[in-house]
Amino acid sequence: xxxxxxxxxxxxxxxxxxxxxxxxxxxxxxxxxxxxxxxxxxxxxxxxxxxxxxxxxxxxxxxxxxxxxxxxxxxxxxxxxxxxxxxxxxxxxxxxxxxxxxxxxxxxxxxxxxxxxxxxxxxxxxxxxxxxxxxxxxxxxxxxxxxxxxxxxxxxxxxxxxxxxxxxxxxxxxxxxxxxxxxxxxxxxxxxxxxxxxxxxxxxxxxxxxxxxxxxxxxxxxxxxxxxxxxxxxxxxxxxxxxxxxxxxxxxxxxxxxxxxxxxxxxxxxxxxxxxxxxxxxxxxxxxxxxxxxxxxxxxxxxxxxxxxxxxxxxxxxxxxxxxxxxxxxxxxxxxxxxxxxxxxxxxxxxxxxxxxxxxxxxxxxxxxxxxxxxxxxxxxxxxxxxxxxxxxxxxxxxxxxxxxxxxxxxxxxxxxxxxxxxxxxxxxxxxxxxxxxxxxxxxxxxxxxxxxxxx
Amino acid sequence: xxxxxxxxxxxxxxxxxxxxxxxxxxxxxxxxxxxxxxxxxxxxxxxxxxxxxxxxxxxxxxxxxxxxxxxxxxxxxxxxxxxxxxxxxxxxxxxxxxxxxxxxxxxxxxxxxxxxxxxxxxxxxxxxxxxxxxxxxxxxxxxxxxxxxxxxxxxxxxxxxxxxxxxxxxxxxxxxxxxxxxxxxxxxxxxxxxxxxxxxxxxxxxxxxxxxxxxxxxxxxxxxxxxxxxxxxxxxxxxxxxxxxxxxxxxxxxxxxxxxxxxxxxxxxxxxxxxxxxxxxxxxxxxxxxxxxxxxxxxxxxxxxxxxxxxxxxxxxxxxxxxxxxxxxxxxxxxxxxxxxxxxxxxxxxxxxxxxxxxxxxxxxxxxxxxxxxxxxxxxxxxxxxxxxxxxxxxxxxxxxxxxxxxxxxx
Numbered sequence: 001x002x003x004x005x006x007x008x009x010x011x012x013x014x015x016x017x018x019x020x021x022x023x024x025x026x027x028x029x030x031x032x033x034x035x036x037x038x039x040x041x042x043x044x045x046x047x048x049x050x051x052x053x054x055x056x057x058x059x060x061x062x063x064x065x066x067x068x069x070x071x072x073x074x075x076x077x078x079x080x081x082x083x084x085x086x087x088x089x090x091x092x093x094x095x096x097x098x099x100x101x102x103x104x105x106x107x108x109x110x111x112x113x114x115x116x117x118x119x120x121x122x123x124x125x126x127x128x129x130x131x132x133x134x135x136x137x138x139x140x141x142x143x144x145x146x147x148x149x150x151x152x153x154x155x156x157x158x159x160x161x162x163x164x165x166x167x168x169x170x171x172x173x174x175x176x177x178x179x180x181x182x183x184x185x186x187x188x189x190x191x192x193x194x195x196x197x198x199x200x201x202x203x204x205x206x207x208x209x210x211x212x213x214x215x216x217x218x219x220x221x222x223x224x225x226x227x228x229x230x231x232x233x234x235x236x237x238x239x240x241x242x243x244x245x246x247x248x249x250x251x252x253x254x255x256x257x258x259x260x261x262x263x264x265x266x267x268x269x270x271x272x273x274x275x276x277x278x279x280x281x282x283x284x285x286x287x288x289x290x291x292x293x294x295x296x297x298x299x300x301x302x303x304x305x306x307x308x309x310x311x312x313x314x315x316x317x318x319x320x321x322x323x324x325x326x327x328x329x330x331x332x333x334x335x336x337x338x339x340x341x342x343x344x345x346x347x348x349x350x351x352x353x354x355x356x357x358x359x360x361x362x363x364x365x366x367x368x369x370x371x372x373x374x375x376x377x378x379x380x381x382x383x384x385x386x387x388x389x390x391x392x393x394x395x396x397x398x399x400x401x402x403x404x405x406x407x408x409x410x411x412x413x414x415x416x417x418x419x420x421x422x423x424x425x426x427x428x429x430x431x432x433x434x435x436x437x438x439x440x441x442x443x444x445x446x447x448x449x450x451x452x453x454x455x456x
Numbered sequence: 457x458x459x460x461x462x463x464x465x466x467x468x469x470x471x472x473x474x475x476x477x478x479x480x481x482x483x484x485x486x487x488x489x490x491x492x493x494x495x496x497x498x499x500x501x502x503x504x505x506x507x508x509x510x511x512x513x514x515x516x517x518x519x520x521x522x523x524x525x526x527x528x529x530x531x532x533x534x535x536x537x538x539x540x541x542x543x544x545x546x547x548x549x550x551x552x553x554x555x556x557x558x559x560x561x562x563x564x565x566x567x568x569x570x571x572x573x574x575x576x577x578x579x580x581x582x583x584x585x586x587x588x589x590x591x592x593x594x595x596x597x598x599x600x601x602x603x604x605x606x607x608x609x610x611x612x613x614x615x616x617x618x619x620x621x622x623x624x625x626x627x628x629x630x631x632x633x634x635x636x637x638x639x640x641x642x643x644x645x646x647x648x649x650x651x652x653x654x655x656x657x658x659x660x661x662x663x664x665x666x667x668x669x670x671x672x673x674x675x676x677x678x679x680x681x682x683x684x685x686x687x688x689x690x691x692x693x694x695x696x697x698x699x700x701x702x703x704x705x706x707x708x709x710x711x712x713x714x715x716x717x718x719x720x721x722x723x724x725x726x727x728x729x730x731x732x733x734x735x736x737x738x739x740x741x742x743x744x745x746x747x748x749x750x751x752x753x754x755x756x757x758x759x760x761x762x763x764x765x766x767x768x769x770x771x772x773x774x775x776x777x778x779x780x781x782x783x784x785x786x787x788x789x790x791x792x793x794x795x796x797x798x799x800x801x802x803x804x805x806x807x808x809x810x811x812x813x814x815x816x817x818x819x820x821x822x823x824x825x826x827x828x829x830x831x832x833x834x835x836x837x838x839x840x841x842x843x844x845x846x847x848x849x850x851x852x853x854x855x856x857x858x859x860x861x862x863x864x865x866x867x
Contacts (some may be wrong), residue, residue, distance in 0.1 A: 034522075044522035046515075047502045047763040051485075062471075062479035068505035083480060083549075090474060118522055140681055176683065183800065246614070250473075335483055374795040376614060378825055378866055380807050382797050402797060402805055404827065404866065434575065456805065 008050065008153070012073050016157040017081050021057040021094050023156035024073060025292055026050070027334040030114035034145040036125055039133075044118050051334025056080045060092050062316075066335050092319045100159030101296060105289050106151075107282070108167035111194045113147035121145060124199060125171060131205050132173065137213060141175035146427050147195070154294035162290045167193050168440060170427030173205070179216040185371070186212040187384070191425030193283050215385060218397040221455060227364035227415075228403075228453040229357055229389070232347075232422040234370045234381070236443035239275055240345050242379040242407035244443075245433070247277070247302045247310075248328075248340040249317035266308045269411040272350055275303040276445075277312060279327065279343030285426045286344035286442035288330060293338055295327040302345075303411070314340050332436045341433060346445030350417025357416050357449045364389040365398070365455070380404045402456045410450060418447035457493040457530065458516075459587050460509055461718065462486060463762055466580040468549055470556050472604065475564045475572040477557055482549065487762035492516045493530065497523030502763035524765060528747035530587065530720070538722070540715055542597035542708050547626055552578050559629050566633060567640060572606045573615075581713075591720050597713045599624060602632065608643070616643050616822075617810070618792065620663065622711050622851045635849065642812050642819035649813070649823065652863035655841055656828070657787035657814055657856040659848045662772050665796040665806060666832065671770035674703070674730050675756075676739040680749050685802050685832065686736060693734045695836040701731040702774040703740060705755055710772070710853045718766040719743050719757035727774065728754055734837075742768045772853050780842025787858055789814045789848075790828060802832040807866055814856075817846045830861035 008026045016022055028050040035042040054076050055064045063080040067073065113121075125143050132141050147169035155161045170191025177184045188208045190198050230238065279288035280297035289297050293315050301309040313321070314329035317340055329338035358366070368385040381403040388395040423444040430438030469481040489502040490512045500523070501516035547555065556576055563572060577600070584594040602621040607613055617639045621632065661667040678684040686694060695701075705714040706726040716722045719742060730738050741749065742757030745768055757766035789812045796806025808826040812819040830839070839860035847855045 040525065041522055042524055043500060043765050045500050045502065045519065045763060047504075049504045049507075051505055061477060062481075064479060064481040066483045066485070079482075083482075083553075118519070122522065140683065335485055337479065337481060372797075375807055375809070378807060378809060380795075380797075380805075401799070404807065435577075 008052070008070055010153050010163065012070050012155070014155040014157050017056060017077050018058075020081065021157055022077055023055050023154065023293065025053045025152065025154045025334065026070070027053075028151045029148055029333070030112070030150075031146065031148040032114065032118070032121065034118070034121060034125060036129060036143040038140055038142075039129070041122065044122060046114065046118070048114070053331070053334045053337070054080065055337065057092060057094065060090060062337070064337050090320060092316050094315055094319065095158075097315055097318055097325050098156070098158050098160070101162055101290075101294060102160070103162050103290075105164040108149065108165045108193065111167045112149040113167055113169045113195050114149045116195055121147075121195070124195070127199075127202060128171070128173065128205055131202050131209070132175065135177070135209055137177045137179055137216070138175050139178050141173060143171055143173050144428055145169075145171040152290075152292070154290060154292060156294055160294040162294050164289050166287055168285055168425075168427055169193070169195050169198060170425060171198070172428045177212055177216060182216045184212055184215045185384070187369070189426075189428065191285060191427040211385065215397045215399075218399045221365070221386075221388065221398040221400055223455050225452045225454055227361050227449070227451060229354075229364070229366045229447055229449045231366070231368045231447055232420070232444040233424050234367045234383075235347055235448045236345070236424060236445055237370060237373050238379065238381060238407075238410070239347060240342060240431070240441070240443040241373050242375060242377060243275065243302065243411070244277070244342045244345045245376050246407070247312050248342070248433075249311045249313050249321060250340045264308055264310070267306055268308055268408055269303060269306040269414050271306050272417060273303055273306045273411065273414050274301060274348040275345070276301055276348055277326075277328065277342050277345045281344050281423070281442070284344045284423055284442040285440045286342065288343050291327045291329045291338065292331050293325075293329040295325055295329070297343065298327045300326045300328070312340050312342065314338060330439060332439050336436050339433065339436065341439055342431065342441050344423060344442035346421075346423055346443060347417060347448060349419050349421045349446045351419055352416045353419055354447060357418060357447065358389050358394065359392040361389045361392060365400070365453075366394060367400075377408070378404070378406050400455055403453050404456065405454055410453070413451040414448050415451050416449040421446055457587060457590075458513060459491040459493070459530070459585065461489040461491070461759075461762070462584045464582045468552055468578045470553065470576045471574075472560060472576060473573050475560055475570070477553075477560065480553060488512055489759075489762055490516045491765075492520060492523075493526070494520060496525060496527065497521075498526050498765070499523035500763070500765060504762070524744075526744060528743045530590075530743070536591045536593070536720075538593050538716070540595040542595070542713065543624065546580060546598050547578070552626075555626055559632070562629060562633060563636070567606075567636065569609055570606045570640060571609055572604055574603055574605045576604075577601045585716070585718065585720055587720065593716045593720055593722070595713060595715055597624070597708070599711050600626070604636070606636070606640075619849075620660065621849055624708065624711055638819055639812075643822045645821040647813055647821040647823050650865075652788060652823070652826065654813070654863075655784045655787045655858050656861050656863070657789045657844070657858050658793075659789050659791065659856055660852040661775070661854055661857055664790070664793045666793075666798075666804065666835070667773060669798050670773060670832075674739055674770055675768045676741040676749055676751060677745045677768060679739050685798070685800060690736050690739065692736060694736050694833060695731055695734040696838070696840040697734040698778040698780055698842075699731060699734050699836055699840065700729065700776045700778070702727040702776070703730055703754070703756070703771050704774045704853065705771045707772065707853065710851055712772045712853070714755075714758065714771050717742070717755045717757045718759045719753070721753055721755040721757060723755040730773075733778065740768050740770055742766050775843060775854050775857060777843050783842055783844050783858060786813065786815050787856070788812070788823065788826075788863060789819065789856070790826070793828070798832060803829070804832060805829045809866075817844070825866035827864050827866045828861055835859045835861060
């Protein structure tokens with residue numbers, strides 16, 4: 001690892017100050033980014049950094065700051081304690097929610113990508129680039145590679161001391177294909193914990209490119225209502241955007257809202273529909289065995305057997321809602337405070353295989369990949385690769401400009417959940433929320449079949 | 457040649473929840489980047505926090521073989537020193553916290569049925585770029601982002617309204633509160649309209665997805681590579697002949713501060729004409745792309761992040777009209793219009809989760825969630841009506857821009 005970033009000893013002690021709760025999080029990260037565009041290396045850089053984030057809870061308000069030096073921690077805590085603050089009306093009571101945890105989960109040192117030379121990473125990308133260059137239809141392309149090794153340690157004045165590490169690496173190839181006047185914008189991604197697993201997958205890229213070529217002659221589909229099957233990636237992204245963010249408790253402000261917005265137990269989907277958030281899955285992009293408040297990752301059912309089950313919480317929102325914390329307080333780096341975020345959000349596997357899902361569809365759509373999806377509750381989905389289903393079988397590729405809908409209506413219309421499972425390892429496209437952008441998350445799970453979706 | 461880039465951001469962030477101060481965060485982080493120019497390549501290395509330039513320079517020397525090729529001129533031998541300090545005095549931390557606390561006391565008292573939330577951020581930013589014995593440019597400025605979200609305490613939405621508000625100093629709280637009042641009054645008056653045959657009035661076009669896309673389309677490299685919908689139209693009339701559009705690099709009253717770009721280019725004219733009388737005149741280039749496409753750099757070489765190479769990025773777009781039709785008395789204002797899709801023919805579609813009916817320049821009622829479609833070339837072409845003289849917020853660069861599109865209910 002880069003020696004010029006000062007490693008933290010982790011030996012700092014954390015005590016309450018004037019009976020106020022204190023927590024301290026130290027982070028070291030070793031990211032690499034390589035960008036190749038149309039045959040040219042645009043940049044190849046490693047930008048390691050380290051930092052320490054400090055919070056105190058005083059009179060029901062959080063006071064926060066950051067520093068880069070361990071020896072400054074004590075002084076920074078005192079500075080925060082001296083900042084102006086009268087009492088906030090809403091009580092935040094952490095004692096009942098916290099038990100001290102002492103644990104170390106360091107398991108990715110051997111996979112640390114920052115130990116591998118830049119030149120080896122560039123060579124890896126050039127193997128894939130040589131495949132791209134074989135395709136005359138590809139007018140322009142862009143290969144973006146990212147990796148990161150991360151070390152975090154969280155300590156608080158109640159006695160918690162946890163640390164963990166994480167390694168992620170992956171690349172995305174964006175390209176534009178053209179045949180005469182028809183164009184297709186494609187996107188191929190690979191991600192993993194270990195660089196070794198990114199190697200020798202050129203056949204997957206070839207398969208994707210062959211499929212992309214078919215979309216050059218895809219015809220637009222007639223707008224209307226269709227029975228639709230969403231692939232794992234598309235279903236996962238839709239759930240993340242349209243349901244997951246809505247489940248983040250800091251969007252829901254008061255206890256009244258909780259009752260109106262998220263009445264636990266309300267049926268919103270058919271039996272057998274289970275949607276989960278869980279940061280404890282190793283080999284996932286949303287891996288977070290402890291959140292940034294030092295809580296153990298927990299498998300949280302947002303929807304259990306078709307009923308609203310739980311929200312996602314930080315310590316503060318859990319205290320304000322009189323609910324259990326769920327270990328979802330995360331931040332993008334040591335300059336930012338933890339807020340409620342998802343980790344890996346997915347649809348648990350069901351019982352039906354893909355072939356049987358299609359079997360009773362006379363005319364419908366299978367959406368395999370998506371260009372983007374936006375909206376909370378009300379969403380707009382822009383498909384990238386979609387196929388017509390006719391008489392129970394996948395037919396020709398089709399062009400769909402957009403699909404819009406309401407997440408709660410869509411959930412109610414889920415007819416089947418497939419028996420497979422795929423979690424997308426997402427390195428380039430992180431989750432954005434307020435001013436904290438590009439947080440690593442995972443999404444996916446099973447395919448879902450929806451009775452009706454409105455195609456524009 | 458070694459270029460040293462340093463950006464210091466001193467921030468005080470006050471998070472508002474339940475209409476009151478929830479947390480206060482202070483931070484001061486230095487970001488440093490070094491670019492090394494040598495042997496026809498530029499290498500880059502960067503770090504933030506505790507690592508000084510001497511250490512980063514050692515790292516960058518190792519990266520030169522992976523550097524980006526370059527074949528253009530950096531600042532010539534004339535020595536240039538410029539130091540721009542936009543405003544010397546800023547409020548102290550305590551003054552600022554007190555200002556925010558008092559403001560929200562007034563807001564709670566005036567709007568007891570509404571809940572307010574978001575982060576209020578005061579940033580003091582200092583950017584310095586230095587090439588030894590050649591150039592040393594520094595600018596220091598501050599920005600306060602007072603954008604606030606709010607909802608009725610019984611509302612089922614995540615939020616009902618938003619007031620975007622960016623200033624360069626503390627401000628008159630009554631003006632701020634009046635703006636909130638105008639929006640809340642409209643929220644309390646849901647419209648019964650089922651048809652939406654009104655013109656659209658785009659508020660602060662730079663913040664809409666249309667404005668963001670236009671900023672991409674006028675990037676020279678995108679144009680020449682064919683990925684812009686404007687590709688092939690330079691010197692042709694693409695918009696209404698009354699429309700003029702500028703790329704503005706420095707407009708301190710409106711919080712635009714790129715007086716020099718991240719390649720040490722100082723524009724002679726802060727207002728670069730892009731469209732004149734509807735004709736596409738100029739595109740934007742950084743030094744690298746200017747060299748590739750045999751154009752002059754336009755001072756638009758901006759780092760997307762501190763540790764990246766500068767790339768062409770538009771500043772703020774400013775619209776001016778020569779002549780126009782009469783501004784309609786009623787129009788639909790898409791208030792949240794940040795995400796949408798535009799295809800290669802300029803056809804766009806976007807959900808609009810929050811929109812208001814505006815009558816005689818005031819928001820009078822809130823509309824249901826809308827779905828807006830149209831064509832960029834028609835929006836600024838045959839359907840273009842004109843620009844009002846009213847700005848929703850005085851930090852907006854453009855007043856309302858009126859045109860015609862297709863508007864339906866979202867669902």
